[in-house]
């Protein structure tokens with residue numbers, strides 16, 4: 001009996017279970033690298049969701065770009081809740097870096113073609129709108145729940161970040177503003193951001209349609 005007690009004490013001191021196996025927490029330890037630190041209050045980057053959707057023909061995208069504009073970025077995913085892939089396009093005027101970028105929602109059709117379902121002519125900030133940091137456009141993402149996100153970043157020592165989300169309204173069959181986040185921070189002290197977040201839960205928040213939203217004013 002005395003020997004058993006001593007064995008148990010030794011196992012505990014060695015960090016093992018009573019049956020001699022190592023503790024599970026020890027075997028699950030990993031050394032995966034961590035992502036670079038971002039200022040507090042910045043959203044995590046979600047991914048586009050295209051798995052399981054009927055595919056469209058990406059080659060058809062350029063024909064829907066408004067005349068005089070070129071495609072800055074595009075992302076594929078589901079933007080309206082059906083089972084067909086859609087495309088979100090950011091388009092810009094290459095001859096006017098002060099002009100707002102346009103945001104197009106291209107709905108995938110049953111025959112794999114695309115149709116312009118919505119257009120925001122002033123929904124994305126211009127190339128010159130980022131201050132000393134240059135072009136403020138970071139990325140466009142398709143999220144869950146038929147919504148998409150536009151991310152911008154700019155400033156000089158004082159940095160700012162803007163996150164704008166639109167979500168599909170099944171009744172109006174249009175995309176409406178559901179989140180507008182504006183964060184600033186001292187580039188020399190990223191732990192103290194100042195955040196201005198607007199969501200539908202806030203008094204006075206208006207779900208502005210993509211078609212009339214002006215990113216340079218509505219914040």
Ligand SMILES: [Ca+2]
Nearest residue numbers: 079080084086
């Ligand atoms: Ca769809």
